Structures are given as structure tokens and as C-alpha cells.
Amino acid sequence: MPPAELLSVRGCTKLYPGVRALDGADFQVRAGEIHALLGENGAGKSTLIAILTGVTAADGGEVRIEGRPARPRGPAQARELGISALYQEGALVPNLSVAENLYLGREPTRFGLVRRRRMEGDARLLLAAYGLQIDVTSPLGRYSTAVRQLVAIARAADLSAKLLILDEPTSSLDADETAMLFEVMRQLKARGLGIVFVTHFLDQVYAVCDRLTVLRNGRTVAERAVGEVSRAELVGLMLGEASAGAGYPARRRGAAVGPAVATFRGFGRRRRVAPFDLQFRAGEVVAAAGLLGSGRTETALLMFGAETADSGEVEVAGRPVKLRGPRDAIRAGFGFCPEDRKRDGVVGALSVRENIALALQARGGWARPLSRRRQADLAERYIKALDIRTPDAEKPIEQLSGGNQQKTLLARWLATDPRLLILDEPTRGIDVGGHAEILKLVDELCTQGLSIYMISSELAEIAATADRVLVMRDRRPAGLIEGAAVSPEAIMAAIAAPPGEAAG
Amino acid sequence: MTDLLGWRSRLPRGGPQLAALALALAANAVVSPDFFHLLLRDGRLFGSPVDILNRGAPTVLLGVGMALVIATRGIDLSVGSVMAIAGAVAAAGVAHGLPWGVSIALALGAGVACGLWNGLLVAIMGIQPIVATLVLMVAGRGVAQLITSGRILTFDEPHLLWIGGGAIAGLPVAVVVALAAAALVLLMVRRTALALFIEAVGVNPQASRLAGVPSRAVLVYVYLVSGLLAATAGVLAAADIRAADANNAGLWLELDAILAVVLGGGSLYGGRFSLGLTVVGALTLQTLKTCILRAGFPPEFNLIAMAGVVAVVLVIQSPAVGALGGRLVPRLREVRL
Numbered sequence: 001m002p003p004a005e006l007l008s009v010r011g012c013t014k015l016y017p018g019v020r021a022l023d024g025a026d027f028q029v030r031a032g033e034i035h036a037l038l039g040e041n042g043a044g045k046s047t048l049i050a051i052l053t054g055v056t057a058a059d060g061g062e063v064r065i066e067g068r069p070a071r072p073r074g075p076a077q078a079r080e081l082g083i084s085a086l087y088q089e090g091a092l093v094p095n096l097s098v099a100e101n102l103y104l105g106r107e108p109t110r111f112g113l114v115r116r117r118r119m120e121g122d123a124r125l126l127l128a129a130y131g132l133q134i135d136v137t138s139p140l141g142r143y144s145t146a147v148r149q150l151v152a153i154a155r156a157a158d159l160s161a162k163l164l165i166l167d168e169p170t171s172s173l174d175a176d177e178t179a180m181l182f183e184v185m186r187q188l189k190a191r192g193l194g195i196v197f198v199t200h201f202l203d204q205v206y207a208v209c210d211r212l213t214v215l216r217n218g219r220t221v222a223e224r225a226v227g228e229v230s231r232a233e234l235v236g237l238m239l240g241e242a243s244a245g246a247g248y249p250a251r252r253r254g255a256a257v258g259p260a261v262a263t264f265r266g267f268g269r270r271r272r273v274a275p276f277d278l279q280f281r282a283g284e285v286v287a288a289a290g291l292l293g294s295g296r297t298e299t300a301l302l303m304f305g306a307e308t309a310d311s312g313e314v315e316v317a318g319r320p321v322k323l324r325g326p327r328d329a330i331r332a333g334f335g336f337c338p339e340d341r342k343r344d345g346v347v348g349a350l351s352v353r354e355n356i357a358l359a360l361q362a363r364g365g366w367a368r369p370l371s372r373r374r375q376a377d378l379a380e381r382y383i384k385a386l387d388i389r390t391p392d393a394e395k396p397i398e399q400l401s402g403g404n405q406q407k408t409l410l411a412r413w414l415a416t417d418p419r420l421l422i423l424d425e426p427t428r429g430i431d432v433g434g435h436a437e438i439l440k441l442v443d444e445l446c447t448q449g450l451s452i453y454m455i456s457s458e459l460a461e462i463a464a465t466a467d468r469v470l471v472m473r474d475r476r477p478a479g480l481i482e483g484a485a486v487s488p489e490a491i492m493a494a495i496a497a498p499p500g501e502a503a504g
Numbered sequence: 505m506t507d508l509l510g511w512r513s514r515l516p517r518g519g520p521q522l523a524a525l526a527l528a529l530a531a532n533a534v535v536s537p538d539f540f541h542l543l544l545r546d547g548r549l550f551g552s553p554v555d556i557l558n559r560g561a562p563t564v565l566l567g568v569g570m571a572l573v574i575a576t577r578g579i580d581l582s583v584g585s586v587m588a589i590a591g592a593v594a595a596a597g598v599a600h601g602l603p604w605g606v607s608i609a610l611a612l613g614a615g616v617a618c619g620l621w622n623g624l625l626v627a628i629m630g631i632q633p634i635v636a637t638l639v640l641m642v643a644g645r646g647v648a649q650l651i652t653s654g655r656i657l658t659f660d661e662p663h664l665l666w667i668g669g670g671a672i673a674g675l676p677v678a679v680v681v682a683l684a685a686a687a688l689v690l691l692m693v694r695r696t697a698l699a700l701f702i703e704a705v706g707v708n709p710q711a712s713r714l715a716g717v718p719s720r721a722v723l724v725y726v727y728l729v730s731g732l733l734a735a736t737a738g739v740l741a742a743a744d745i746r747a748a749d750a751n752n753a754g755l756w757l758e759l760d761a762i763l764a765v766v767l768g769g770g771s772l773y774g775g776r777f778s779l780g781l782t783v784v785g786a787l788t789l790q791t792l793k794t795c796i797l798r799a800g801f802p803p804e805f806n807l808i809a810m811a812g813v814v815a816v817v818l819v820i821q822s823p824a825v826g827a828l829g830g831r832l833v834p835r836l837r838e839v840r841l
Contacts, residue, residue, distance in 0.1 A: 369695070
């Protein structure tokens with residue numbers, strides 16, 4: 001008989017307008033285990049956590065805690081059920097002292113007054129159990145993220161949590177801090193807590209977890225003991241097997257590769273992404289692959305000047321260029337469609353016409369306005385050329401579908417007649433039809449001599465379009481796959497290779 | 505087929521705003537039947553509507569500046585204090601024997617400096633606009649008092665007196681100055697790409713930056729224009745009472761300016777703005793104030809009435825009422841004025 005389930009989620013479903021965030025997901029956590037919850041962006045991890053912590057309600061399925069059905073309505077109720085979640089920065093109050101944070105809302109009192117001494121003594125004892133000796137009277141905000149997290153964990157555990165959800169707790173910790181956190185996690189496990197650990201670092205899964213659950217597209221695709229799954233298998237589970245490759249028309253690679261357009265040498269930024277080299281030739285697609293958090297998006301941000309590099313150099317059309325901000329990159333002939341379209345791409349309340357004209361107008365400066373007529377012509381041309389489905393150019397862009405928003409952003413950059421287009425997850429959140437259309441556009445643009453840098457988590461998509469693939473792992477380049485060697489299997493192998501062993 | 509959302513787009517642009525103004529004017533006509541009676545004497549028009557334009561001139565100026573600032577998702581609380589500073593500088597200038605032109609230039613320069621200060625705090629230091637401009641709102645009155653040495657500084661410089669009491673083409677100078685300034689700003693933003701940049705920065709600052717919009721420069725620009733317009737209003741207000749009153753010049757007018765923008769259909773969340781409708785909003789406000797006075801209520805009622813108008817407008821614009829089927833004061837979508 002298997003050990004009793006602490007948490008059991010069966011057939012959990014959650015619908016958002018136009019999206020099935022969870023589609024019958026199952027998830028079991030036992031008492032006294034550390035359970036990794038894995039999956040790429042949009043796999044449903046955040047939605048599942050939101051349901052467990054009562055932030056949102058499921059549309060279907062059941063959640064049981066120690067066998068009893070539970071439907072937490074709000075984080076307070078979830079805590080009463082014994083579920084505590086800790087997010088990256090924690091939900092504590094930075095300007096209160098460590099002790100006050102630990103006992104917030106349950107301070108020891110006498111005659112209605114807080115017994116400060118007693119509280120501070122208790123706090124010291126509590127933290128000492130985790131090997132943490134700090135001044136508990138100092139404001140929490142003075143301490144590092146790692147200490148703040150440990151304090152938050154100590155508070156949650158002391159509040160008699162049964163299930164502790166740690167959502168990417170290690171993303172801003174260094175190696176020592178991570179080790180300290182793992183030590184605390186093991187202690188809590190020994191005390192019989194169930195711990196859900198969300199991370200993008202595969203090493204950490206193998207270092208500290210007992211079992212793992214992989215979500216993909218809102219479904220549970222695997223629930224295994226960690227020892228049973230190889231790294232390659234795990235990456236395959238997260239990204240989807242190569243079988244998903246069917247349906248993407250392969251591009252005629254290297255057909256019209258021209259001279260070097262842009263060359264990045266030793267380009268990097270400390271604590272964000274280690275230096276990488278990349279060269280773009282006219283008419284070629286270079287792709288970046290890697291798990292979420294592998295540094296693939298960071299390469300794009302640096303290349304576009306959205307973050308400034310602190311090492312390396314750039315050459316555009318044979319001349320050295322400095323990228324101090326997006327305006328420099330745009331002047332150099334770069335365009336950038338960001339990963340989070342809604343937050344970083346579209347200007348929601350403005351019209352399709354204005355969104356298309358924006359970058360060209362920004363490059364031209366405020367004093368030389370594009371006439372309304374010119375903007376309308378531009379919009380009309382790209383609406384036709386890219387088949388943007390909108391009743392007219394004056395429609396606010398926020399009212400278009402994801403695929404049409406993405407095409408409008410492409411139009412924004414095409415209007416500036418760019419040399420290099422940087423596309424971060426250009427097909428995310430776009431329906432199947434739109435998906436294929438965007439890839440077809442990428443192909444056509446290359447034929448016209450553009451260089452394209454495409455970041456994607458869909459290996460099949462990369463394999464079908466890319467001339468070269470930069471594989472990123474743990475925020476550093478982990479290999480370059482070129483030409484005929486580009487295949488989903490090769491990319492997956494490079495992503496999954498254990499650290500220290502660079503492929504290619 | 506019923507078109508629940510479309511009815512608003514079929515309304516004439518600015519219809520609700522003009523209707524509100526007409527309503528306020530009608531209320532006046534009821535309270536005092538001779539309201540629309542105009543008289544031409546010594547080449548200057550006299551009458552209640554002219555008074556409303558004259559009294560409303562500072563609010564029109566502040567409102568136009570505020571509309572630009574609010575469109576970038578900001579707010580400028582310092583405009584009342586900037587008025588006091590500019591009035592004090594102009595009065596002190598002529599008191600020290602400077603030519604009137606130089607005094608006014610210095611006053612306007614002070615406004616530009618104030619705007620620059622606000623703009624730098626917001627755009628470069630990244631301080632929240634409401635806090636950044638609160639600094640100058642509080643400190644500005646102190647600065648103005650220092651300039652006037654805490655006294656009410658009177659003057660009798662003939663050119664300044666003409667600004668306060670003279671007329672151009674039959675209209676009070678203040679009215680002509682305010683409308684001309686509003687028209688100038690309108691041309692400056694709509695005939696260039698500034699309006700697009702301002703709206704883009706207000707709707708989505710991050711996306712605008714990534715599209716290459718010089719968002720910091722845009723922010724500095726709107727606070728600078730707001731400061732300059734506030735200084736202009738300050739000179740008009742001082743010329744009107746022939747004195748610089750550091751304590752009372754422009755007091756609470758920042759709230760009137762914000763209200764004018766909201767009445768003009770602007771959203772405090774930034775984005776679309778309309779300078780023309782903001783002017784209409786400012787005049788509606790002044791018409792209401794006049795109506796309260798004419799009806800024989802003591803001036804204290806003005807504040808209560810203003811608060812009432814704010815409450816009504818906010819409730820009408822709120823998402824809750826919007827969901828009920830439509831807003832009487834529609835948010836600006838495609839208004840181009």
C-alpha cells in the first residue's frame with residue numbers, strides 16, 4: 001500500500017477566456033517528501049499553485065488534503081488547511097523586525113501589550129533551529145533574499161503548515177545560499193512536511209527532490225520518483241517529445257545566406273547571462289533554445305539594448321556599434337518582438353495604425369511627424385501583407401487576437417526596414433493556425449534577406465526553421481548546433497547534458 | 505440587433521462635455537435671467553459669460569498642462585504653488601525696477617525651472633509623480649513667500665495693470681492669453697508626433713521604451729509645459745489683483761485643473777487626451793462656481809459643490825457604472841481635438 005497522500009489533486013481544470021490553463025491535471029504530494037513541480041511557461045504550474053492557495057477557484061476536479069475534500073477560498077483559508085506558499089520575494093514586511101515578521105498577527109501579549117522580549121527570545125530560538133543566527137530586532141529588509149526566504153519558511157512552518165509550496169525560491173540565490181535553503185528543506189521534510197518545489201534548474205531537482213510531476217499544456221504528463229528519470233527524459237517530458245515536430249514545413253536552409261549583418265563577441269552581463277558569441281548573416285535564422293530561466297531571453301534583451309551588456313562588442317555591417325538602449329539598437333537596424341507581448345510589446349489602447357507607426361515615428365523623432373495619411377497607408381499595406389485580421393486600422397490593438405497582435409508588432413518593425421529581427425517566443429499563446437502563419441512569415445522575411453534571431457521553447461519549431469541553434473543552459477551558452485545537425489533530438493541532448501560538459 | 509457597446513461611438517465626439525457646459529449655462533440663466541446680457545463699453549465686452557471666461561482663464565491654462573501630464577499617467581500637484589512663485593517673481597521684478605517684459609520673462613522662466621525640476625524627479629529619478637510634485641506643492645509656497653518677504657506685494661506697473669484689466673479685440677487680456685496658449689500647445693503636440701508619444705508612454709511605458717520612444721524626454725517635456733502654463737496663469741492672477749499674494753495665489757487650483765481634465769473625459773490611468781475638451785471642462789467648472797455665487801449661496805458652498813461634481817463624475821466614469829450599460833461621460837477613444 002502506498003504511503004498516505006497529503007495532497008491529492010484529481011482532474012483539475014481551469015478555464016480562462018480562450019485558454020485551458022489546466023486540463024484535467026493530477027498532482028499528489030506525500031507527507032515527508034520534497035516534490036518537484038516542473039513544466040515550461042504556460043504548462044499550468046502557476047494556475048495549480050493559485051488553486052491550492054485559494055487565489056483562484058478551479059472549474060473542475062477535486063482537491064483533497066489528508067483525504068478530506070478542500071476548496072480553499074483565499075490564502076487565509078488555505079493556511080488554515082495547512083497550505084503555505086512562498087513566492088520569490090516572500091510576503092513579509094521589510095520594514096518590520098525579523099521577530100515582528102515571524103509573529104505578525106499572533107504576537108505574545110500580556111494585558112493587551114506585546115511582550116517584545118519574549119517574542120524576540122522565541123524568534124531567536126525558532127531561527128536557531130534552522131542554523132540561522134541573526135539579530136532578530138533588525139528590520140527584515142536589511143537582510144539578503146536568502147535570509148528573508150528562510151524567515152518566511154520558518155514562519156510558515158511554525159504556523160503548522162503541512163504543505164509548503166516554494167515557487168522558484170532559488171532563482172536569486174547563490175550556490176551557498178541555495179545549499180542552506182536545501183538543508184532547511186531537508187529538515188522540514190524530516191519533520192513530516194510535504195514540500196512542493198518549483199524550479200527551472202534541473203540540477204536542483206536531482207539534488208534535493210524525491211519525486212517529480214511534470215505538467216505540459218495543463219495536463220500531467222509524468223509523475224515519477226526522481227531516480228527513475230534521466231535528464232534527457234526529463235527535458236523531453238517538459239518540452240514535449242519530438243513527435244510534436246509534425247506539421248511544421250521545413251525551411252530551405254542556407255539557400256540565400258549573404259554577408260555578415262551583425263556580430264556579437266563575448267557579449268554578456270554579470271549575474272544575467274555569461275558572455276556569448278553570435279553571428280548573423282543576411283537571410284538566415286538563428287534560434288536560441290533552452291529551458292525557461294536558461295538565459296535565452298536575456299541574450300535577446302542584451303542584443304536589443306533593453307539591458308546594457310557589461311562585456312563584449314557588437315559589429316553591425318562591419319562597423320562597431322554601442323548599444324546603450326533600445327534606441328541605439330533600432331538605429332543599428334534591429335527590431336524586437338518581446339516574449340511578454342502584452343506587457344512589453346503592444347500599446348493596448350492605441351490603434352493598430354498607431355502601433356504600426358510607433359517605432360518608425362520614434363526613430364524619425366517628434367519633430368518630423370508621419371502624416372496621418374502616411375500612417376494609414378503604412379497600416380493598410382501591412383494589414384494586407386501580413387494578413388492582420390482587423391475590421392479596420394483604427395481598432396485598438398488590445399481587441400485583436402494574440403496572433404494578430406503579434407503580426408502587428410512584426411509590422412511595427414518591418415516598417416523600420418530592419419536588418420535583424422529578434423523574436424522572443426513569437427508563437428507563444430497563438431492558436432495553431434496563427435502559429436504556422438508566423439513561421440511562414442519568418443521564412444519569407446529571410447528570403448528577402450533579413451536575419452532573424454528566434455527564441456523558442458518548441459524544439460520542433462526551431463528544428464524546422466533554424467539554420468543554427470544556440471543552446472543555453474544555466475545562463476550560459478552550452479553549444480551551437482549548425483546546419484544538417486539541427487534536430488529536436490540534438491537540441492534536447494544539448495539542453496540535458498550535465499553541467500560542465502559543453503556539447504559542440 | 506442591439507449594439508450595447510456601439511452606441512457610444514455613434515455619439516458626436518465631445519457631446520457629453522458640451523452638454524454639461526450647456527446645462528451649467530442654463531442653470532445660470534435660471535438663477536439670473538440677465539445672465540446672457542452682454543454690454544460693449546470702452547472697447548471691452550462686459551457680462552457674465554465674459555466674467556466666466558476671465559475667471560476661468562487660469563484653470564484653462566493649468567488644465568491644458570495637466571491634461572498632458574495626466575496622459576502620461578502622471579499628475580502635477582505643484583501647479584498652484586508654481587502660480588504663486590511666478591506671481592511673486594513678476595511683482596518683485598517690477599518692484600525692483602526691472603522692465604515689465606523682463607519681469608514677466610523671469611516669472612515664466614521660474615515656471616520652466618519648476619517644471620524641469622518635476623520632470624527630472626519623475627523621469628530620471630523615477631519618483632512617483634504624485635510624491636515628486638507634492639515636494640514643490642509644499643515647498644513652492646515657501647519659496648514664493650521668501651520672494652515677497654511674506655508680504656502681499658502690490659504693484660502699479662501700467663503694462664501689468666493692462667494685463668489684468670485691459671482688452672484685446674473686446675475680450676479681457678487674460679482670456680485671449682489663455683485661449684492662445686491652449687491653441688499653441690494644441691498645435692505643438694498634434695502637429696508633431698508628441699501627442700502619439702505622450703499617449704503611448706501613458707498607455708504602456710515599457711512597450712513604448714522598447715519601440716524606441718524617448719520616454720524620459722517626453723515626461724520631462726509634459727512637466728515643463730505644465731510649469732510654463734502654470735507660471736503664465738500666475739502672472740495673469742497677480743495682474744488681476746494687482747498684487748502677488750504668496751499665500752492665496754492659485755490655492756487649490758491644482759484640484760480644479762485635475763477636475764477639468766477628468767470632466768474633459770481624460771482618464772487618470774493615462775492614454776488618450778483631449779485639450780479641447782479639457783478647456784470645455786475648465787469652463788464648465790467656472791460656470792458652476794458662478795452659478796452658486798449668483799444663486800446667493802456663500803462661497804463656502806463652492807467647495808462642497810465641487811466635491812459633489814467630482815463624486816458624480818467619478819461615479820459615472822467608474823467601471824461599475826460602465827458595466828451597467830454605458831457612461832454619460834465616455835472615456836476618450838478616438839477624440840482628436
